[in-house]
Amino acid sequence: xxxVQTNEAPRPTLPKDxxxxxxxxxxxxxxxxxxxxxxxxxxxxxxxxxxAGGTQMFALEGVMNWSTVSAQFVVLAVGxxxxxxxxxxxxxxxxxxxxxxxIFALLVMKLGIPVWAGILLTMMLCASLGMIxxxxxxxxxxxxxxxxxxxxxxxxxxxxxSAITFNRQPVVSGVGxxxxxxxxAWLFGGEAFTGLFQWLxxxxxxxxxxxxxxxxQPVVSGxxxxxxxxxxFVLVGQWVLTRTRFGNWIFAAGGDxxxxxxxxxxxxxxKILMFMVAALCAAFxxxxxxxxxxxxxxxxxxxxxxxxxxxxVIGGALLTGGYGSVVGAALGAxxxxxxxxxxFFTNVESSLFRVFLGSILLAAVLANTYVRRMITGxx
Amino acid sequence: MAARILEMVDIRKQFGHIIALxxxxxxxxxxxxxxxxxxxxxxxxxxxxxxxxxxVPSQGEIRVGGQAAHFTTPRDAMAAGIATVxxxxxxxxxxxxxxxxxxxxxxxxxxxPFRRFDLETADAIxxxxxxHMGINLREPSQAVGTLSGGERQTVAIARAVxxxxxxxxxxxxxxxxxxxxxxxxxxxxDYVRKKxxxxxxxxxxxxxxxxxxxxxxxxxxxxxxGTADRGHISAEELQNLMAGGQELAQLEASxxxxx
Numbered sequence: 156x157x158x159v160q161t162n163e164a165p166r167p168t169l170p171k172d173x174x175x176x177x178x179x180x181x182x183x184x185x186x187x188x189x190x191x192x193x194x195x196x197x198x199x200x201x202x203x204x205x206x207a208g209g210t211q212m213f214a215l216e217g218v219m220n221w222s223t224v225s226a227q228f229v230v231l232a233v234g235x236x237x238x239x240x241x242x243x244x245x246x247x248x249x250x251x252x253x254x255x256x257x258i259f260a261l262l263v264m265k266l267g268i269p270v271w272a273g274i275l276l277t278m279m280l281c282a283s284l285g286m287i288x289x290x291x292x293x294x295x296x297x298x299x300x301x302x303x304x305x306x307x308x309x310x311x312x313x314x315x316x317s318a319i320t321f322n323r324q325p326v327v328s329g330v331g332x333x334x335x336x337x338x339x340a341w342l343f344g345g346e347a348f349t350g351l352f353q354w355l356x357x358x359x360x361x362x363x364x365x366x367x368x369x370x371x372q373p374v375v376s377g378x379x380x381x382x383x384x385x386x387x388f389v390l391v392g393q394w395v396l397t398r399t400r401f402g403n404w405i406f407a408a409g410g411d412x413x414x415x416x417x418x419x420x421x422x423x424x425x426k427i428l429m430f431m432v433a434a435l436c437a438a439f440x441x442x443x444x445x446x447x448x449x450x451x452x453x454x455x456x457x458x459x460x461x462x463x464x465x466x467x468v469i470g471g472a473l474l475t476g477g478y479g480s481v482v483g484a485a486l487g488a489x490x491x492x493x494x495x496x497x498x499f500f501t502n503v504e505s506s507l508f509r510v511f512l513g514s515i516l517l518a519a520v521l522a523n524t525y526v527r528r529m530i531t532g533x534x
Numbered sequence: 535m536a537a538r539i540l541e542m543v544d545i546r547k548q549f550g551h552i553i554a555l556x557x558x559x560x561x562x563x564x565x566x567x568x569x570x571x572x573x574x575x576x577x578x579x580x581x582x583x584x585x586x587x588x589x590v591p592s593q594g595e596i597r598v599g600g601q602a603a604h605f606t607t608p609r610d611a612m613a614a615g616i617a618t619v620x621x622x623x624x625x626x627x628x629x630x631x632x633x634x635x636x637x638x639x640x641x642x643x644x645x646x647p648f649r650r651f652d653l654e655t656a657d658a659i660x661x662x663x664x665x666h667m668g669i670n671l672r673e674p675s676q677a678v679g680t681l682s683g684g685e686r687q688t689v690a691i692a693r694a695v696x697x698x699x700x701x702x703x704x705x706x707x708x709x710x711x712x713x714x715x716x717x718x719x720x721x722x723x724d725y726v727r728k729k730x731x732x733x734x735x736x737x738x739x740x741x742x743x744x745x746x747x748x749x750x751x752x753x754x755x756x757x758x759x760g761t762a763d764r765g766h767i768s769a770e771e772l773q774n775l776m777a778g779g780q781e782l783a784q785l786e787a788s789x790x791x792x793x
Contacts, residue, residue, distance in 0.1 A: 394650075398650045398651055398653070399649070399650050399651050400640040400642055400649075400650075400651050402651065403629075403633055403636070403637060403640050403651055404638075406626075406628070406629050406633065407626060407629065407633075407637050407638075410626035410627075410628045410629055411626045414620075414624065414625065414626055415626070415637065415638070417608060417618075417620070418637050418638035418639070419609060419612070419638035419639070420637060420638045473628070477626065477628040477629070478628045530677055530680075531627060531628050531677040531679040531680065532627065532677055532679035532680035532681070533627070533628075533679055
């Protein structure tokens with residue numbers, strides 16, 4: 156690496172360009188890729204605080220409810236976000252959620268493989284499928300839209316076929332009992348901080364059951380593991396993207412693959428790895444749902460790929476790659492989760508929520524486009 | 535006479551039955567700006583790509599520091615100290631100046647798995663190098679898209695120089711620029727040359743070439759038509775050589791000036 160040359164006289168600097176406007180500090184703090192998603196999140200919370208203020212939605216139990224649903228979106232959105240910034244799509248991720256869950260359940264229930272081994276095998280299989288997706292896109296030069304659309308059908312079909320063939324019905328159940336006591340299954344289901352919540356219940360800080368067999372137990376017994384994972388995914392994703400060399404390569408691969416290749420960025424490797432990461436996020440969600448619900452269903456994950464893409468776009472990412480934010484994608488996922496669960500807490504006609512969701516999407520994307528132009532000087 | 539850092543000896547390149555280069559001889563010395571002039575289709579792009587390792591010549595020899603060299607990838611050329619700044623592929627507009635500057639060679643700190651992009655060092659050096667080049671950045675996190683075309687070329691040149699280029703190939707750096715930006719890029723070329731780097735300045739604009747060049751080589755129909763030193767050739771002569779005929783001279787007489 157070249158040394159810093161300090162003893163060198165700088166070329167006479169040009170006079171300050173009067174057209175470069177000094178930016179106000181507040182303006183600078185606001186002009187971030189996450190601005191649209193942040194405003195959207197605030198709007199969604201205000202909306203529901205007004206409409207569902209009298210319901211349980213913002214009580215601890217309600218918060219856990221929509222946080223868990225949001226966390227499902229977050230886990231997938233992190234993978235989709237990184238892949239989209241690297242300049243690619245994966246439409247097969249929803250099918251991957253169903254496929255991974257089904258393969259995992261069949262491995263455990265039909266082949267009698269221990270749960271931990273089933274998890275590892277499923278993860279490896281899905282990572283390989285992600286690699287195949289990526290490899291096909293890179294090698295053929297076809298748009299990832301087409302290649303992964305093919306896998307959307309292939310994987311969904313394979314999921315239903317394997318369920319019917321090996322279990323004679325589209326659902327494989329009984330995984331919950333088998334998973335109990337497994338060394339790593341608890342990482343995917345169940346709750347964390349149960350002791351803390353027990354204590355909070357005893358102190359009367361949080362609500363407890365007042366009758367029935369669980370009398371005295373807190374109503375919310377802990378934080379679902381999925382929420383913990385979602386937070387970990389976001390922190391790791393954001394750190395890798397903005398603070399590491401590899402993160403710079405993700406931006407470069409999506410921003411201009413040719414220019415990146417000229418300066419030695421291994422663009423193909425970065426893109427294929429991102430396909431694998433997205434597939435692993437989908438597999439993680441698939442396995443988590445099987446352990447949580449105790450069963451695998453062949454229709455699980457339908458439309459999830461589009462919902463995840465919407466989350467990521469609300470979060471400020473550019474559909475064509477090279478620009479985006481993991482934190483923004485997570486906020487997009489929270490908007491989605493809150494709106495979806497808000498349906499159950501308010502008695503407003505559900506079709507109106509779609510109008511609301513559509514408006515939020517449009518407003519966030521318009522704000523994002525404006526912000527991006529401010530930052531990048533795009534025309 | 536200064537040392538020749540890069541020599542191209544009778545380079546020929548064929549793509550199938552199309553002859554793109556049919557005998558190109560060309561050399562670059564340390565600390566000079568060697569202008570390579572040619573009209574569209576003269577073979578400039580092919581020659582650049584041969585020098586930068588994208589194409590392997592069908593015949594002829596490339597010598598770096600007197601030694602024969604065989605470039606099969608752009609990385610080989612880069613390792614030999616030959617950096618190319620392409621007209622429109624130099625920078626990624628969505629990314630910040632610092633991220634572009636270090637792209638592919640990011641400084642790192644910390645121990646795995648916490649090894650990270652040393653943004654503080656990267657930002658500080660980027661700001662300093664940009665100041666040397668006469669560009670006042672608002673901040674290193676400013677996106678390249680907010681810079682003018684001339685400034686983008688300058689960032690790319692600064693990057694190549696910082697990473698130890700001995701020969702800098704500039705592919706039509708001024709062709710898409712306005713007058714003031716062109717002046718800035720030409721000043722940058724002069725600055726880089728004074729640091730002892732050999733600059734290959736590719737252009738079809740005779741006036742830009744004459745403003746900064748030490749030597750001039752004209753490429754026409756895949757052949758070099760010889761090299762002239764500064765002061766030994768006029769704008770009209772260069773123009774006619776590029777056009778490869780007399781038609782332009784007659785045209786010029788009625789227009790009354792250089793094109």
